[in-house]
Amino acid sequence: MPHRELTYYAVSVVGADRPGIVAGITEALYRLGCNIADSSCAMLAGEFAMILIISHPKPFTKAHLLEELKPVSERLLMTLSVRHLPQGEQERKENTGEICQITVYGADQPGIVYRVTSALAAQQINIMDLQTKLAGSGEAPVYIMLLEATLPDGVSPETVEQLLNGLKEELQVEIGVRIVTPVEL
Amino acid sequence: MAVQSILKYPHPLLKKMAHRVDTLDPSILNLVQDLLDTMQAGPGSVGVAAPQIGVGLRVCVVDVSKSKHGKENNHGLLCMVNPEIISRSGSAIMREGCMSVPDYTGDVERSTEITVRFLDSRTGEQQEFTASGFEAVAIQHEMDHLDGVLFLDRIMSISTGLFRRKSYR
Numbered sequence: 001m002p003h004r005e006l007t008y009y010a011v012s013v014v015g016a017d018r019p020g021i022v023a024g025i026t027e028a029l030y031r032l033g034c035n036i037a038d039s040s041c042a043m044l045a046g047e048f049a050m051i052l053i054i055s056h057p058k059p060f061t062k063a064h065l066l067e068e069l070k071p072v073s074e075r076l077l078m079t080l081s082v083r084h085l086p087q088g089e090q091e092r093k094e095n096t097g098e099i100c101q102i103t104v105y106g107a108d109q110p111g112i113v114y115r116v117t118s119a120l121a122a123q124q125i126n127i128m129d130l131q132t133k134l135a136g137s138g139e140a141p142v143y144i145m146l147l148e149a150t151l152p153d154g155v156s157p158e159t160v161e162q163l164l165n166g167l168k169e170e171l172q173v174e175i176g177v178r179i180v181t182p183v184e185l
Numbered sequence: 186m187a188v189q190s191i192l193k194y195p196h197p198l199l200k201k202m203a204h205r206v207d208t209l210d211p212s213i214l215n216l217v218q219d220l221l222d223t224m225q226a227g228p229g230s231v232g233v234a235a236p237q238i239g240v241g242l243r244v245c246v247v248d249v250s251k252s253k254h255g256k257e258n259n260h261g262l263l264c265m266v267n268p269e270i271i272s273r274s275g276s277a278i279m280r281e282g283c284m285s286v287p288d289y290t291g292d293v294e295r296s297t298e299i300t301v302r303f304l305d306s307r308t309g310e311q312q313e314f315t316a317s318g319f320e321a322v323a324i325q326h327e328m329d330h331l332d333g334v335l336f337l338d339r340i341m342s343i344s345t346g347l348f349r350r351k352s353y354r
């Protein structure tokens with residue numbers, strides 16, 4: 001990487017799915033000389049969503065970025081949002097405790113995500129990845145959620161399990177907690 | 186012998202097929218010693234393969250006996266020349282990191298039980314045994330290096346694997 005100081009932006013693009021969205025957006029970024037530092041794209045129902053953290057050597061303005069991205073997103077009928085990241089916000093900050101994968105599934109009902117995540121938030125458990133899907137038949141919809149979280153020091157996976165056991169009863173859903181241990185080889 | 190520096194991807198040797206060893210001559214014994222020194226110097230390292238220190242030969246060392254995951258179930262220190270997996274079964278996913286691919290970990294599926302055969306450089310004898318659990322994962326990871334395969338070739342999802350590494354011992 002060059003030694004010039006970098007400026008960072010969070011870019012999101014959402015709209016009806018069609019071929020060429022990723023190519024269109026990343027071509028504009030490439031022409032601008034932007035680097036994709038981190039990104040995740042997913043199809044959610046019929047919508048395609050791109051979230052990117054991009055960097056560019058300073059000086060580089062939001063106006064300049066929008067000038068290139070706006071025409072592309074308009075052509076693709078996508079909603080564009082761009083935010084400048086203050087110094088330091090591009091760095092990933094994590095708890096240092098265990099990594100947990102939590103799966104929740106059960107008959108669909110309002111509040112599954114809310115109830116589970118607020119129980120976690122109350123313990124300062126940080127969610128790093130979360131996905132949900134609605135499966136099953138129209139008459140018997142099943143809600144499925146998979147999330148990955150880091151525990152703060154001093155919070156054990158057993159604590160998390162106990163914490164969620166109450167919800168399991170109350171919401172009549174299945175909840176599983178698995179520890180993920182990265183291994184250095 | 187000496188601790189060698191670990192080659193990092195995109196060094197081309199890491200993607201090359203390593204050559205079989207014909208005879209256990211002193212240069213091979215020296216290579217094994219370098220691998221051991223390098224493994225012992227790496228924090229929490231449980232294995233090193235010859236291509237990782239710049240030698241394109243089918244030699245690797247593995248020792249999970251001091252790691253949290255392997256201390257209950259292992260065959261101690263293994264100095265493997267021309268290792269081969271004769272049979273394998275089961276599968277499990279583990280989040281792996283590699284000294285040749287710093288600052289990244291990814292979920293990889295591996296066999297849970299493998300039977301390996303190799304020339305033991307310390308005895309000069311052919312050895313064969315069945316390894317399971319973490320030891321089996323470590324052997325498969327190191328043996329992949331001999332085929333120019335990195336765990337990056339086997340990751341199943343990028344989104345769950347972007348974590349800084351800490352000490353996993």
